[in-house]
Amino acid sequence: MRKRGKKYNEAVSKIEKGKLYTKEEACKLVRETSSSKFDGTVEIAIHLNVDTKKADQQLRGAINLPNGTGKTKKVLVIAKGEQAKAAQAAGADFVGDVDMLEKIEKENWFGFDTLIATPDMMPLLGKLGRVLGPKGLMPNPKTGTVTMDVVRAVNDVKAGKVEYRTDTFGNIHSIIGKVSFSEEKLVENLDSFVSTILKLKPSTVKGDFVKNIAISSTMGPGIKISLNSFDK
Numbered sequence: 001m002r003k004r005g006k007k008y009n010e011a012v013s014k015i016e017k018g019k020l021y022t023k024e025e026a027c028k029l030v031r032e033t034s035s036s037k038f039d040g041t042v043e044i045a046i047h048l049n050v051d052t053k054k055a056d057q058q059l060r061g062a063i064n065l066p067n068g069t070g071k072t073k074k075v076l077v078i079a080k081g082e083q084a085k086a087a088q089a090a091g092a093d094f095v096g097d098v099d100m101l102e103k104i105e106k107e108n109w110f111g112f113d114t115l116i117a118t119p120d121m122m123p124l125l126g127k128l129g130r131v132l133g134p135k136g137l138m139p140n141p142k143t144g145t146v147t148m149d150v151v152r153a154v155n156d157v158k159a160g161k162v163e164y165r166t167d168t169f170g171n172i173h174s175i176i177g178k179v180s181f182s183e184e185k186l187v188e189n190l191d192s193f194v195s196t197i198l199k200l201k202p203s204t205v206k207g208d209f210v211k212n213i214a215i216s217s218t219m220g221p222g223i224k225i226s227l228n229s230f231d232k
Helices: 006-012 023-032 081-090 098-107 119-126 150-159 183-198
Strands: 041-048 060-064 075-078 094-096 114-117 161-165 171-178 210-217 223-225
Touching: 023 183, 023 210, 023 223, 041 183, 060 150, 060 183, 075 081, 075 098, 075 119, 075 150, 081 094, 081 150, 094 098, 098 119, 114 119, 114 150, 150 161, 161 171, 161 183, 171 183, 183 210
Parallel strands: 075 094, 075 114
Antiparallel strands: 041 171, 041 210, 060 161, 210 223
């Protein structure tokens, strides 16, 4: 069994075992139970009642958090001509086409957090699916990263858009901010994220859609939240 540190155990002692907290209480606690010396990330985990073997129950998309994530993401845009110029003007960190794809393939370069591409570049990008896919970097129309509106896509990512995707077990993991955020900002981001997911319930899902919701800080314990805290 993994031995936990003193700070972690002190943090756990502040959480009542088995209790489901309101979203306000949880956001207050997640800041109080952060044990890292740096500004920790606040993460969310949602366990859904879905069968990911069924295509219509595989959820994937992106959410624009009202207060961003507190992290500046580096953006690579794969585009040509006017779209490439527009991406540069919008503040993309890297812009190119074949040259950037060769850099990824030949140099194993991944100095970016998000990859945006115009539709005409997808056939070339498809050849890199085996290296981009496992890292979650393959552009996808569902997340707004395959688009002709590269300016909006770059602005959304820079403003704090987060992507989500159900894993094999029906879990969704994402970030909703930093420990340094005020409780109010964390609540707003949490509410926005959960409300978006709740609206995505597939018609084929029977019974409760969400099984449980929890948030935690980097290296901090999980805090379970009551579903009654959110508008359904």
